[in-house]
Amino acid sequence: MKVLMFGWEFPPKIYGGLAVASYGITKGLSLQGDVETTFCMPRPTGEEEKFLKIINMSQVPVVWRDVNYDWIRDRFVGHTAEDYFRFRDHLYADFNYLQGLDDLGCIGFAGGYPGNLHEEINNFSIIAGVLARSEQFDMIHAHDWLTYPAGVHAKMVSGKPLCIHVHATDFDRSRGKVNPTVYSIEKNGMDHADCIMCVSELTRQTVINQYHQDPRKCVAMHNAVYPLSDEIKSIEPHKNPDEKVVTYLGRITMQKGPEYFIEAAKRVLDRTHNIRFCFAGSGDMMHAMIDLAAAYGIADRCHFPGFQRGKQVYECYKNSDVFVMPSVSEPFGIAPLEAMQCGCPCVISKQSGCGEILRNVIKVDYWDIDAMANAIYSICTNDALHRYLSEEGIKEVEQITWEKVGLRIRECYNQLISRGWFDNGDYLQAVKDIK
Amino acid sequence: MKTISLYFEIHQPIHLKRYRFFDIGTDHYYYDDYENERVTQETAERSYLPALRTLLDMTLQYGKGFKVAFSISGVSLEQLEQYAPEVLDVLQQLNETGCVEFLAEPYSHGLSSLGNVENFQAELKRQAKKMKQLFGHTPKVVRNSSLIYNDEIGSIVSEMGFKGMMVEGAKHILGWKSPHYVYSCAQDARLSLLLRDYKLSDDISLRFNDASWSEYPLMADKYIGWIQALPQEESVVNIMMELSALGIYQPLESHVLDFLRALPSIAPDEVQFATPSEVIAKNRPVGPLEVSYPVSWNDEERDTSSVLGNNLQREAFNKLYDEKIVGRIMACRDRRIQQDWDRLQATDNFRFMTTKNNGIGVYRGIYENEYDAFTNYMNILGDFLKRVKDLYSDAVENDELNSLYTQIANMGNELNVKENEISRLRARLEKYEPKEDKEKEKASPAKKKTARKK
Numbered sequence: 001m002k003v004l005m006f007g008w009e010f011p012p013k014i015y016g017g018l019a020v021a022s023y024g025i026t027k028g029l030s031l032q033g034d035v036e037t038t039f040c041m042p043r044p045t046g047e048e049e050k051f052l053k054i055i056n057m058s059q060v061p062v063v064w065r066d067v068n069y070d071w072i073r074d075r076f077v078g079h080t081a082e083d084y085f086r087f088r089d090h091l092y093a094d095f096n097y098l099q100g101l102d103d104l105g106c107i108g109f110a111g112g113y114p115g116n117l118h119e120e121i122n123n124f125s126i127i128a129g130v131l132a133r134s135e136q137f138d139m140i141h142a143h144d145w146l147t148y149p150a151g152v153h154a155k156m157v158s159g160k161p162l163c164i165h166v167h168a169t170d171f172d173r174s175r176g177k178v179n180p181t182v183y184s185i186e187k188n189g190m191d192h193a194d195c196i197m198c199v200s201e202l203t204r205q206t207v208i209n210q211y212h213q214d215p216r217k218c219v220a221m222h223n224a225v226y227p228l229s230d231e232i233k234s235i236e237p238h239k240n241p242d243e244k245v246v247t248y249l250g251r252i253t254m255q256k257g258p259e260y261f262i263e264a265a266k267r268v269l270d271r272t273h274n275i276r277f278c279f280a281g282s283g284d285m286m287h288a289m290i291d292l293a294a295a296y297g298i299a300d301r302c303h304f305p306g307f308q309r310g311k312q313v314y315e316c317y318k319n320s321d322v323f324v325m326p327s328v329s330e331p332f333g334i335a336p337l338e339a340m341q342c343g344c345p346c347v348i349s350k351q352s353g354c355g356e357i358l359r360n361v362i363k364v365d366y367w368d369i370d371a372m373a374n375a376i377y378s379i380c381t382n383d384a385l386h387r388y389l390s391e392e393g394i395k396e397v398e399q400i401t402w403e404k405v406g407l408r409i410r411e412c413y414n415q416l417i418s419r420g421w422f423d424n425g426d427y428l429q430a431v432k433d434i435k
Numbered sequence: 436m437k438t439i440s441l442y443f444e445i446h447q448p449i450h451l452k453r454y455r456f457f458d459i460g461t462d463h464y465y466y467d468d469y470e471n472e473r474v475t476q477e478t479a480e481r482s483y484l485p486a487l488r489t490l491l492d493m494t495l496q497y498g499k500g501f502k503v504a505f506s507i508s509g510v511s512l513e514q515l516e517q518y519a520p521e522v523l524d525v526l527q528q529l530n531e532t533g534c535v536e537f538l539a540e541p542y543s544h545g546l547s548s549l550g551n552v553e554n555f556q557a558e559l560k561r562q563a564k565k566m567k568q569l570f571g572h573t574p575k576v577v578r579n580s581s582l583i584y585n586d587e588i589g590s591i592v593s594e595m596g597f598k599g600m601m602v603e604g605a606k607h608i609l610g611w612k613s614p615h616y617v618y619s620c621a622q623d624a625r626l627s628l629l630l631r632d633y634k635l636s637d638d639i640s641l642r643f644n645d646a647s648w649s650e651y652p653l654m655a656d657k658y659i660g661w662i663q664a665l666p667q668e669e670s671v672v673n674i675m676m677e678l679s680a681l682g683i684y685q686p687l688e689s690h691v692l693d694f695l696r697a698l699p700s701i702a703p704d705e706v707q708f709a710t711p712s713e714v715i716a717k718n719r720p721v722g723p724l725e726v727s728y729p730v731s732w733n734d735e736e737r738d739t740s741s742v743l744g745n746n747l748q749r750e751a752f753n754k755l756y757d758e759k760i761v762g763r764i765m766a767c768r769d770r771r772i773q774q775d776w777d778r779l780q781a782t783d784n785f786r787f788m789t790t791k792n793n794g795i796g797v798y799r800g801i802y803e804n805e806y807d808a809f810t811n812y813m814n815i816l817g818d819f820l821k822r823v824k825d826l827y828s829d830a831v832e833n834d835e836l837n838s839l840y841t842q843i844a845n846m847g848n849e850l851n852v853k854e855n856e857i858s859r860l861r862a863r864l865e866k867y868e869p870k871e872d873k874e875k876e877k878a879s880p881a882k883k884k885t886a887r888k889k
Contacts, residue, residue, distance in 0.1 A: 271457060362806045370455050377456040378810035381817075384750030385809055392790075 001413065002036045003029070004137040004154060006128065006147035010054070013045050014309075015112055016251075017334050018167050021199070021223050022143055025165070026052050028224075028406025035410065040131060040150070042124065043111035046077040054078040060127045061088045061105035062095040072104065090134035095126060117146070118181065125149035132157040139163060139413050145170075145182060148189025155192060161416040164193040165221070169206050172329040173255055187211050195412055195422040197221040199332035200353025216423050219412060222357050224402045225337040232311065232342075237318040244275045244380040247320035247344075249308065249335055250327075252283035257326040257349065257366045262289060264324070266296045267373035268380075275301070275380055280316050282307040317342035321386065322379045326366050327352050336361060340397040345389035347375045357400065360392040404434050437662055437706045438671050439698075440629065440714050442601065443486075443678040444578070445515075446508040446544050447478055448783035450800050454811055459818045465775065470801060472518045479519035482682025487525040489692045493699060494534040501699045502534045502708040505678070506578050509542030509562050510777050512569075523569075530570045536710035539563045539574035539597065545780025546742060548579050548588045549729060550756030554765060555588075556595060576600065576711045580782050581731040582631065582675070583739060588729070589620035589628070597626065599715040601675060604630035605730045605737035612724070615669030619720035627715045628724055631675045631732060635661065640680035644689035655697035662706060671714055675732075733786075734793045741793070742785040747809045751788065754816055755779065762833030763823050766840050772826070775819055784812050 005026065009019035022039075029035040030051045037052040044054050056078030065088075073081045084104070095101075100108055107123045114120065128150035132140075140162045142151030148164055155162040170178040170186060190196055190211050198204040201220045208215050239245075246268075248261045258279070265277040279289065279302060286304065293302040308316055317323065323339035323346045330352035337354060339346050340361070348355055349366035362379070364371040379386050408431050415422050415430075452467040493501045505526070507515075515522050529535045541547055541558040542565070548555045559577065567573045577592045578601040592600055604614030612618075614630035638658070642648045650657070662672055677684075685691040699708065709717070733741040743749055764776050787799045787808035802808040827836060 267457065271459070362810075363803075370457075373457075374455045374810060374814070375806075378806075378813060381456075382750065382809070382813050384746045385806070385813075388746045389806070 001034060001139070001417070002135075002137040003038065003139045003141055003413070004131065004135060004160075005037055005039045005141040005143070006124075006150045006154075007039055007041050007143040008146045010039065010041055010044065010048055012047050013111070017332070018144055020334060021165075021167060021332075023049075024224060024226065024402035025143075025405060025409065027226075028402035028404075029409060031403055031406055032410060035413075038135060038137065040128070042109035042120065044078045055083070055131065057124060057127050058109045059084065059104060059106050060130055062091065062098070062107060062126055062130060063101060063105040064088065064091060065103060065105035067104060075104075087130050087134050090130055092129055092133060098123070098126075121146050121149060121185070125153045128153045129157055138417055141165065142189065143167065145186045145189065148185055152189055152192040161194040161420065162192060163195040163197060163412060163416065164189050166190075166196060166198045166203055166207055166331070168199075168331045169203060169210070171206050171210050172203070172331050175254055175328055193217070194416055194420075195219065197409070197412065199223055201356050202329075202351070202353045203331045216425070217421075219422070219424050219427055220356075221405065221408060221412075222353070222400075223332045223334055223337075224400045224405045225334060225341060225397060226402060227398070228314070228341050232314045235311070235315055235318050239319060239321075242274055244321040245278055245319060246275060246322040246324060246376055246380070247278045247280060247316060247339075248324050248326070249280045249313065249316055249339075250325065252279070252281050252286045252289055254285060255328060255330070256283075257328040258283075258285055258289050259292060260326040260366055260369055260372065261324055262292050262296065262298075262302070263369040264326070264372040264376060265293075265302060266298055267369060268376050269298050269301055272377065272380075273301075275376075277302045278316070278320065279304045280306070280308045280313075313338070314342060317344045320344050322347060322376050324372070324376065325349065325352060326372065328366050330354070337397050337400065340393035343390040343394055345379050345386055345393060347372060347379070358396065360389055360396050362389075399435075407431070407434050436670055437665065438709045438714055438717070439662065439702075439706065440504065440671065440673045440709055440711055441502070442504040442506070442538070442578070442673065442675040442711065443681075444506055444676070445483070445678050446511045447475060447514060447679070448800055449510055449514065449778045449781060450474065451778075451784070451811060451815055453801070454814045454818075456814050456817070459814060460821060463771070463775075463818065463822065465815045465819075466778070467801060471514060475514045475518040478679055478683060479515070479522050481687070482679045483519070483522045484525065485687060485692060486678055486681040486695075487522065487529065489696055491525060491529050491532070493696060494529060494532040497699050499534060500708065502536070502710045502713070503529075504536040504538055504576075504710050506538040506540045507566075508540060508544035508580070508781075509558075509565060510544055510781055512565065513774075527570070534710075536576070536712055537566045537570050537572065537574055538601070538711065539566065539577045541580055541780075543777040543780035544580045544782055545777075546580065546583070546739075546752065546782055546785065547756070547780060548583055548591075549739070549743075550752065551758070551761045552591060554756075554761050555591065557765060559592070559595060559597075576629075576715065578675075581733050581739075581742070583729050583731045584628075585726045585729045586620060586622045589626050589726075590622040593620060593623040593626035599627040599629060599711055601673070601711070602628045602630050602724075602726070603730050603732045603737050604632055604673070607737070608724065608726050608730055613666075613669050614673070615665060615671050616721045617671060617715065617718040618722060618724035621723040621725040624720070624723065627718075627720050629671070629673045629711055629714060630724075631673050633732070633737075635672060636674045636676050639674070639691065639694075640676035640684060643685040643691050643694070653694065655694055655701045658694075659698065659701050659703075659706060663703070671718060673711075673714075734791065741789050741791055742782050745788070745790050745805075747790075747805065748785050748788050751785065751809065751812055751816065754813075754820065757820075759833060760820060760823055762836065763827060766833070766836050767823075767826050769826070772819075772822060779812075779816060779819060784808075788812070 007022045011019050011023045026037050039052050040055040042057050044056050132154035140151050140154045143165045144167045151162050170182045190213050196218045204218045204220045207213050207218050250256050252258045293299045317339045323344045325348045327349050332353040336346040336348050346361040350363045355363050362375040411430050450467040450470040451465050539559050539562050542562040563574050576599040577597045582603045584602045614632050618628045620626040729739050730737050787802050788805045790805050
């Protein structure tokens with residue numbers, strides 16, 4: 001089975017959770033042996049793992065250029081020069097009017113999330129037309145709204161079933177005040193999709209209610225985590241026995257509810273003094289949060305170490321006694337799973353999608369700062385609760401693997417390919433044994 | 436000849452209120468009054484009253500032909516007194532028929548039998564006293580909270596002078612033996628054990644209204660038929676359940692009360708009803724029953740795993756039954772601390788924290804999950820323990836405390852003795868005083884008196 005997959009991020013270059021999820025999904029599918037994934041992304045680094053074929057959208061031609069094979073052979077990152085010439089044989093319209101064409105006839109991408117994002121999204125979908133004409137595949141899979149237009153375009157050209165993967169909706173990002181352009185792109189993608197994979201039931205409900213999609217074609221496809229590498233496992237935690245550390249880790253933006261964390265911190269610190277609060281991450285609300293902490297007079301107990309990357313993230317989990325994710329609206333939220341892997345008990349908001357598959361965490365409403373403070377205090381003061389959540393959490397999260405997610409996605413593909421349409425009820429029946 | 440011994444437990448959880456850690460040290464009231472009132476009244480209305488009235492009718496109708504036994508936990512009794520006193524009226528009426536026996540159980544419905552022996556004994560005594568006050572008889576038979584039993588508990592109970600005890604007829608303690616005999620405690624042969632027939636009990640309390648059960652619908656004649664069909668020698672059938680099974684677990688619409696009402700009338704002459712004491716008096720134990728690990732009537736495993744199965748529960752248990760704490764509580768005379776102590780001990784608090792998957796879903800009261808239950812309970816316990824610690828300086832050992840208290844008690848006794856003496860002497864003095872008055876009036880009789888005094 002051949003899958004044409006559109007994505008925006010892929011490790012090792014990580015901007016957010018999307019890269020991790022894309023990696024997990026493709027890896028999970030590749031473990032089945034007979035799934036061949038072609039992953040199209042704006043600008044790969046060339047250091048991606050080789051279990052799947054990567055197509056560099058910055059080097060796919062949209063206009064004809066007469067180039068010499070020997071001259072350009074070594075210039076490709078991702079796909080090869082042979083692929084380039086095959087693509088060049090499938091140009092479908094005159095795009096000479098486009099700005100920024102290079103000597104290969106390609107449109108360059110900046111990668112990441114630049115200011116002209118909407119233009120890049122459009123270019124991405126133009127290039128997808130070339131790919132859809134030149135490649136052979138059975139399925140189209142598009143990750144996140146940036147690649148929906150590309151997926152829709154590929155479906156229009158090839159007639160193959162389109163599966164879109166909703167990692168987040170604009171309703172999550174904006175607390176309800178949606179950007180109409182983004183909404184229209186999302187809605188259009190969902191309208192054309194044959195199957196909509198949502199990362200949680202919460203997101204699925206948003207898709208059904210806010211984007212007016214048929215519930216039968218929406219499916220909750222929860223994310224998973226990869227087992228920790230030995231390098232990370234060997235990190236020794238540094239803990240001060242007299243002090244507890246409570247950690248927030250993530251972008252400091254409205255969606256993640258950082259102010260509720262400060263409010264809870266204030267309530268905890270009113271009663272106790274041996275707890276520190278660590279505010280890891282950066283974002284547009286960071287300064288406001290530092291101000292708030294100062295205004296409450298708890299700045300000496302709140303620490304802002306900034307954005308953490310790679311191994312630092314795991315060090316942070318290992319040194320913490322409680323991990324808190326107070327997200328106002330979190331489609332999935334992989335961070336608590338990672339924290340649990342490191343044996344750190346979690347307090348998460350009920351508005352987080354990962355809560356649907358986790359049992360050994362404490363769930364509170366994001367606005368219920370009293371309950372949040374209570375949970376933090378309880379884990380910090382009751383060793384039995386800390387131990388229990390930590391031990392049971394590790395056991396639980398071991399069972400949540402990408403391999404199983406791969407099997408579930410495979411079931412969706414099978415349904416779509418064999419009969420052309422998708423039904424959530426049949427899917428649930430088919431995957432009930434994958435536990 | 437078969438004897439059916441029917442026993443009902445009357446106990447409702449006392450719901451703790453939502454107690455945040457900010458409340459520790461400031462708020463010493465731990466109960467959700469609204470929920471307690473609502474649950475107590477609802478249970479009384481939907482289950483206790485109709486069930487007890489039916490039982491009352493039956494005792495009136497059949498006279499000595501129908502017997503039944505109850506145990507009421509002390510904490511629930513307080514709740515009923517406060518929110519549903521009419522239940523106690525019906526119990527009084529039942530008591531007056533003379534066909535009812537009341538059993539002793541730990542006052543708090545707690546785990547003190549596993550946590551602290553002295554406290555366990557004290558609780559049983561308190562409960563027995565309360566039963567004597569209310570119903571005029573001192574209980575002779577004990578039933579522990581959730582029927583928790585092992586050999587040690589048996590010997591403690593026997594030491595206290597009780598004649599019998601209720602035990603779960605669990606397969607893993609009985610093995611090939613039948614629950615339809617009276618056994619004796621392995622460590623103290625004076626104590627008779629009555630074993631609950633869990634199959635026949637659960638047929639009523641769990642399965643009666645279950646349409647997917649192969650025996651549904653259960654009729655009285657079928658049920659009596661099963662009992663009659665038991666082998667000749669197996670003569671004692673102990674049917675035990677919570678009273679709320681009639682009406683709450685098995686709704687009244689299922690006609691469970693009509694089923695119950697029909698039992699004595701269907702029963703032929705060789706099937707009789709008896710109270711636990713009568714069963715013990717009539718049947719000699721056939722042999723000792725060894726139980727090294729605690730059994731209970733909870734869940735499929737019939738052990739203590741639903742109350743002490745996970746670390747959270749054990750932590751709460753160890754904090755609650757810390758020896759120093761228990762000693763202090765038992766020594767103190769603060770009534771509010773005593774009441775909080777009773778209510779915090781109740782097994783329900785521990786059951787709310789279970790993480791077991793028992794297949795039928797767990798009732799957690801006001802809590803959402805086990806962590807919520809644990810957090811809330813530990814906050815309350817934190818405040819309670821602080822109050823107990825504040826009672827006496829930390830340096831004082833319990834022994835000292837006890838000896839101080841004995842000293843005080845002794846001095847009190849001495850004072851009492853002296854006071855009695857004084858009042859006695861004063862009374863005697865008064866006898867003379869009026870005569871001395873008379874003496875002034877008439878000289879001659881006074882002379883006689885003084886003479887006699889000499």
